[in-house]
Amino acid sequence: MTEKLTIVVHSGDMDKIYSALIIANGALSMGMEASLFFTFWGLQRLQRGGLEKGPLSKMHMLGIGSMIKQRMNKANVSSLERLIHAFKELGGKIIACDMTMEIMGIKKEDLREDLISEYGAVGTYIQEARESTINLFI
Amino acid sequence: MSKIKVDCCGETCPIPLIETRKAIRKASLGDIIEVRGTHQASKKEIAMAVKALGLKLVDVKEEGGEWVITIQK
Numbered sequence: 001m002t003e004k005l006t007i008v009v010h011s012g013d014m015d016k017i018y019s020a021l022i023i024a025n026g027a028l029s030m031g032m033e034a035s036l037f038f039t040f041w042g043l044q045r046l047q048r049g050g051l052e053k054g055p056l057s058k059m060h061m062l063g064i065g066s067m068i069k070q071r072m073n074k075a076n077v078s079s080l081e082r083l084i085h086a087f088k089e090l091g092g093k094i095i096a097c098d099m100t101m102e103i104m105g106i107k108k109e110d111l112r113e114d115l116i117s118e119y120g121a122v123g124t125y126i127q128e129a130r131e132s133t134i135n136l137f138i
Numbered sequence: 139m140s141k142i143k144v145d146c147c148g149e150t151c152p153i154p155l156i157e158t159r160k161a162i163r164k165a166s167l168g169d170i171i172e173v174r175g176t177h178q179a180s181k182k183e184i185a186m187a188v189k190a191l192g193l194k195l196v197d198v199k200e201e202g203g204e205w206v207i208t209i210q211k
Contacts, residue, residue, distance in 0.1 A: 022152050029152065029159035031191045076150050086156045090163070 004033040006132040008125065012041030014054035014080075020138045021083040027134065028090035035128045036087070037120075039097035042138075044104070046096060046111050051080050084115060093117045095124055139168045146175035147204065154180035155187060162191065162211060170196070171209045181205045 005027035009020045020036060027034045038046050045051050056065045088094070096111060098121045108119075118124070129135050144161045146154035154175045161171045173184060181198070188195045188209050196208040 025152050025156050029155040030187045076148060078150070078153050083152075083156075086160070090156070090159055 002031070002033050003134075004035070004128075004132040005134040006035045006037065006125070006128045006136075008137045009036050009038045009042035009045075010040050011057065011138055012044045012054045013057035014052070015057050016138050017042070017045055017051070017054055017080055018077075018083075020136075021080060021087060023136065024092055025083060025087050025090065028087065028092055032134075033091070033093075034087070035093040035095060035132075037095045037097065037125045037128065039100050043097055043100045043106065043111075045080075046094075046115065047106065048110060048112060051084065051112075088115060093128075095120050095128070097121065139170070140166075141170045141172060144171065144173045146173060146177070146180070148176060150177050151179060151183075153177075155183050158184050158187065158207075158209070162193065162209065165211045167211055169211050171211065173207045173209070174204065175207075176204050181207065184209075 005024060007020050007024060009017065011017070024034045024036055045054055056068065094115050094117050096116045096119050098119050100106065142161050142165055144157050146157050149157070154173065154177055158171070158173050161173070165171055175181070181200070184207050185195055185198065194210040196210050199206045
């Protein structure tokens, strides 16, 4: 059986979405399967036009945030858009949380349906996680 | 058997690893994949991925900060 990585993407912060997508792409690149379960603030990043809109988790009040963004550009860090497309191209699975959609009043047509492999709740996540060797909550 | 070239010069983590994986997926058994890049950490990581995928690391060369990794599927 192929080894698998599952990540609950709970945060919508830009830097945490980067962490999730970089780790997930790394897993696929190293020959694992990977599933991302987008819930709460994470799911908001899957709304149309929302992927790159997340705030930084720290330091954004001191003006350091824009400096970090400048440095990321200078270091030629890939966009989240490129990372999420690479994730899909390498066979990664994206699950959108049904319950979050209900709570936040998000409809399927509000989301990037082209990226979403399936819609599910906690049972779907558990089924993914129980067969995963790496399981993270970001 | 064909040769596939991947140029990742100037790209940073995790792009060289991702582009290598994409090329490996597209390649047929026996094909040679030649990855070129400048990101130092990726040089080591690509070699790790090749081992994890059970493929053959044919060669790793470096000159003036630019490395070339040759892989056989």
